[in-house]
Amino acid sequence: MESIRINLFSDTQTQPPPGMRQAMAEAEVGDEQHLLDPSVNRLCEEVAARLGKDKAMFLPSGTMCNQIALAVHCASGDEIIADRTAHIVNSEAAGSAVVAGAAIRALNGERGIFQPADVEASLRAGRALEPRSRLVVVEQTSNGGGGSIWPLATLVGVAEVARGHGLALHMDGARLLNAAVASGTAACDFADPVDSVWLDLSKGLGCPVGAVLAGSDAFIREAWRWKHRLGGAMRQAGILAAAGSWALAHHVDRLAEDHDNARSFAQRIGSIEGVTILNPEVETNLVFFDVAGTGQSSKDVTARLRERGVWIGANGPTRMRAVTHLGVGKPAVDEAGELLSELLAP
Numbered sequence: 429m430e431s432i433r434i435n436l437f438s439d440t441q442t443q444p445p446p447g448m449r450q451a452m453a454e455a456e457v458g459d460e461q462h463l464l465d466p467s468v469n470r471l472c473e474e475v476a477a478r479l480g481k482d483k484a485m486f487l488p489s490g491t492m493c494n495q496i497a498l499a500v501h502c503a504s505g506d507e508i509i510a511d512r513t514a515h516i517v518n519s520e521a522a523g524s525a526v527v528a529g530a531a532i533r534a535l536n537g538e539r540g541i542f543q544p545a546d547v548e549a550s551l552r553a554g555r556a557l558e559p560r561s562r563l564v565v566v567e568q569t570s571n572g573g574g575g576s577i578w579p580l581a582t583l584v585g586v587a588e589v590a591r592g593h594g595l596a597l598h599m600d601g602a603r604l605l606n607a608a609v610a611s612g613t614a615a616c617d618f619a620d621p622v623d624s625v626w627l628d629l630s631k632g633l634g635c636p637v638g639a640v641l642a643g644s645d646a647f648i649r650e651a652w653r654w655k656h657r658l659g660g661a662m663r664q665a666g667i668l669a670a671a672g673s674w675a676l677a678h679h680v681d682r683l684a685e686d687h688d689n690a691r692s693f694a695q696r697i698g699s700i701e702g703v704t705i706l707n708p709e710v711e712t713n714l715v716f717f718d719v720a721g722t723g724q725s726s727k728d729v730t731a732r733l734r735e736r737g738v739w740i741g742a743n744g745p746t747r748m749r750a751v752t753h754l755g756v757g758k759p760a761v762d763e764a765g766e767l768l769s770e771l772l773a774p
């Protein structure tokens with residue numbers, strides 16, 4: 429396999445920088461599952477404060493945050509309302525069905541964002557033959573929706589409908605900090621209307637591993653049961669948590685650069701004949717585009733880019749996704765744009 433010089437496949441592709449590695453090397457550690465790891469405790473306090481929740485819990489991945497939250501909120505036979513593009517629908521191996529035992533009712537939102545009225549319309553009436561509506565899940569930002577940002581008013585409206593009918597609301601906040609930086613709305617304001625929320629450390633924040641799930645005291649107490657059950661309780665995990673605290677101090681404001689780079693990449697490749705930008709708003713760090721008009725398949729384009737050291741993902745026969753992050757600066761993003769334009773020239 430050719431070496432990859434410019435990696436726009438995902439914001440999971442970051443390498444921990446020297447300052448982060450230093451913080452990891454120097455981390456004070458203890459037994460995480462007995463709450464004796466000072467670095468984990470500190471990270472959890474930081475995230476709980478940042479999100480305005482009582483408590484937080486360190487976990488190995490965002491997927492485990494989602495699965496634990498679904499399991500805490502739902503019982504077997506319950507139904508979860510989520511957008512059809514959601515990560516819990518498409519990318520967690522039907523975990524909701526396996527772990528919580530819950531079905532998902534997929535809504536057809538606009539760029540991954542549905543409206544309070546859509547939730548209202550999808551509620552079950554409580555008849556014995558129906559699943560029981562139990563939880564609404566929103567993704568901030570919506571990955572499949574193109575990195576789109578849930579407006580606060582829409583979130584609040586969805587929360588009102590959910591609460592009014594006794595449903596809980598969970599936020600998949602894999603890129604919540606991208607939404608906060610891009611919109612100027614604080615992460616705690618986006619988190620306020622939801623019962624549970626998590627941040628991914630291993631996406632744009634640039635950590636090697638980890639995610640932090642937050643909620644009320646009662647929610648986190650129950651979440652600990654699932655953390656043990658699923659094998660997510662750790663030991664000297666402070667080495668990983670220290671990377672998270674370092675990232676929260678150094679890698680949040682800079683997400684704005686990723687958003688600028690994504691926008692400039694979209695502008696460049698949007699001018700290539702036959703290329704359509706699918707999320708022309710480019711609100712954050714994701715650029716989805718379609719190469720159908722060039723007569724090439726995404727598989728071919730991906731392979732030709734890879735020969736030149738550039739990795740951009742294919743996620744449909746002609747659809748592709750580029751993701752900007754701290755490992756790819758402006759010159760590299762420009763170079764990838766130029767290369768695409770060269771490869772796709774008629």
Ligand SMILES: *Cc1c(COP(=O)(O)O)cnc(C)c1O
Binds near residue numbers: 494603
């Ligand atoms: C990446 C991602 C996840 C899963 O996070 P992992 O840390 O990779 O398990 C969940 N939801 C969304 C929207 C994501 O982009």
